Amino acid sequence: MNQGLPLFFHTQDPKRNHRQFRPGVRVDRLRRVRSVILGWRLVRLPGEAAVSKLRRTTFLLALSTLLVTLTAAPASAATVYSTGFENPPVSAAFQEYFTGQQFDGWTVTAGTVDTVTLWQDAEGRQSLDLNGSLDGSIARTLPAQLLTTYKVTFAVAGNTQGPPVLKSGKVQVNGQDVDSFTFSIAGKNPGNMGWVYRSFYFTNLLSTSSVLQFNGTTGTAYGAVIDDLKVESCLLVLCPASASTVNRIH
Numbered sequence: 567m568n569q570g571l572p573l574f575f576h577t578q579d580p581k582r583n584h585r586q587f588r589p590g591v592r593v594d595r596l597r598r599v600r601s602v603i604l605g606w607r608l609v610r611l612p613g614e615a616a617v618s619k620l621r622r623t624t625f626l627l628a629l630s631t632l633l634v635t636l637t638a639a640p641a642s643a644a645t646v647y648s649t650g651f652e653n654p655p656v657s658a659a660f661q662e663y664f665t666g667q668q669f670d671g672w673t674v675t676a677g678t679v680d681t682v683t684l685w686q687d688a689e690g691r692q693s694l695d696l697n698g699s700l701d702g703s704i705a706r707t708l709p710a711q712l713l714t715t716y717k718v719t720f721a722v723a724g725n726t727q728g729p730p731v732l733k734s735g736k737v738q739v740n741g742q743d744v745d746s747f748t749f750s751i752a753g754k755n756p757g758n759m760g761w762v763y764r765s766f767y768f769t770n771l772l773s774t775s776s777v778l779q780f781n782g783t784t785g786t787a788y789g790a791v792i793d794d795l796k797v798e799s800c801l802l803v804l805c806p807a808s809a810s811t812v813n814r815i816h
């Protein structure tokens with residue numbers, strides 16, 4: 567019925583006629599679109615060199631910023647907490663702390679622990695035996711923000727003064743297991759403790775409070791020993807080697 571109507575509009579509409587019958591303008595529009603996508607005007611038009619240069623510069627700046635962001639190493643991770651268990655200073659061979667006692671911001675939440683001066687330390691002149699007279703636990707609240715990933719690093723060794731050969735312990739955040747470890751004292755002595763560094767990541771998904779707790783699980787009075795503890799914050803994606811290695815705290 568109205569088969570001729572579209573053609574009528576095309577031929578009568580001045581704007582459509584303008585587009586339809588000036589193919590050079592259409593080519594120019596394609597160039598403009600392509601230049602926006604590529605950030606570079608492939609075919610410069612007279613008088614537009616300055617605009618082209620500005621677009622190219624803006625594009626390259628944005629691209630370089632993106633690449634730097636995507637490939638950045640976690641060198642800027644900020645330390646939010648660190649300790650070498652140096653406080654308070656121990657005047658004797660060791661100081662035992664019992665359940666409910668506090669030292670340097672830590673609370674003994676189970677059993678007993680010792681700060682010790684008897685052996686080579688990973689840092690300073692004291693370290694912490696997670697077993698005082700028996701399995702002990704210490705806990706403290708971290709200055710950690712919600713939905714931020716943290717890297718916890720610490721050094722592990724073992725009390726060489728008594729059995730068993732294989733020491734053990736585990737770490738929790740808000741009661742959730744985030745790391746467990748063992749350490750063999752075979753071939754070790756107070757002058758050669760064989761400190762080993764280990765680390766784990768966690769992100770607190772729901773709570774604004776993050777309570778870090780270390781637990782001795784060796785079962786005797788000669789437990790796993792820790793020292794040189796550091797907690798660093800980092801960007802949610804970039805800090806860990808893999809997102810799958812992050813412990814999600816619920």
Ligand SMILES: [Ca+2]
Binds near residue numbers: 652688690
């Ligand atoms: Ca220390």
